[in-house]
Amino acid sequence: MAVLVKGVTMAADTKSRMIGAAIGLLQRHGLAAMSFTDVLAESGAARGAIYHHFPGGKQQLALEAARRNAEDVRGHLHELPGRTPRDVVEAFLGSVRPVVQASADGGGCAVAAVTVDGGAALADQGSLRAVAAEGFAGWVGELTGKLTHAGMSPSRAAELATLMIVTLEGAHILCRAAGSVAPFDSAAAALLSTLPSSE
Template sequence: MAADTKNRMIGAAIGLLQRHGLAAMTFSDVLAESGAARGAIYHHFPGGKQQLALEAARRHGEDVRGYLRELPAHTPREVVEAFLGSVRPVVQASAEGGGCAIAAVTVDGGAAIADQGGLCAVAAEAFAGWEGELAGKLAEAGMGSAQAAGLATLMIATLEGAHVLCRAAGSVAPFDRAAEALLSALPKVD
């Protein structure tokens, strides 16, 4: 039961980071969304908000990495198309006011808050893991390792940039344009 409470709190924190960012995430909101009792805060997260944000970012990073691991890898184009298709709903949520939980811990609340407790390191680890999964899929699909690594970085940069651009525009149009450009940059023969 205690592990379930902690998991619910981490899940609530991920959602709050996506919707409101680090600075606006409060324990009151985490408790309301998770249904946990106030005493659970100090039991599960004696390090406070920073510890909760760190564990939420780490979990979200691992969850996304697991999802990327499941993408098909027959051709590089298939990898890119599957990635773009799978992240489009996430970017749509950004256009409606959401965002990336991992990016939230790196940019929200200022550098002093973000660096405290290793949040930037956890975010860097998550992004590197996502890039590694995508590079592995692209290499598995026949792309050279250096080219695969570069394209994987471009894919993650496209996703993260789309969160910001689409939120500002209130539309997925910036993502759609970037996705089209990304696909057109691929070699025509896979």
């Protein structure tokens, strides 16, 4: 029984490593350039693991990687501190700045990657968009809850949360193009300017 449990754990660990490698590849290279060869090289998994864990091929791996990345980000947003809406926004901007810096250095968002880069090469683009939409909605929902808890009206909180995520996702693209976090810093300052000092 111990051997079986160990085998299951090792199999789950292999799949987890492959998904983690796929997230990194999506962030750095996008969906079109993500290959199983690179996933295997980065995860250390054997070639036979591909269709054992991902019988749906690249489509399934991309979906699972985007879903996990979305869940990880939502968990991170859940942990943001904030007694006031301004605290929430400042904590958010501070926490995502290193991620945006990675974009300026050539990275990106794994969730966005499944919707904007190479989706036509896969059979079911609708599933890719659905996973991304669900992920983004989860992030907006998490921030909306935090802002509401901090005293903002639900409608204003939802609008601001959406603006925060749009700022982040837009910054990935603009900062990568500019090779600098300057576009993010400008957007962050504008975002904070929408908040009265009392919020």
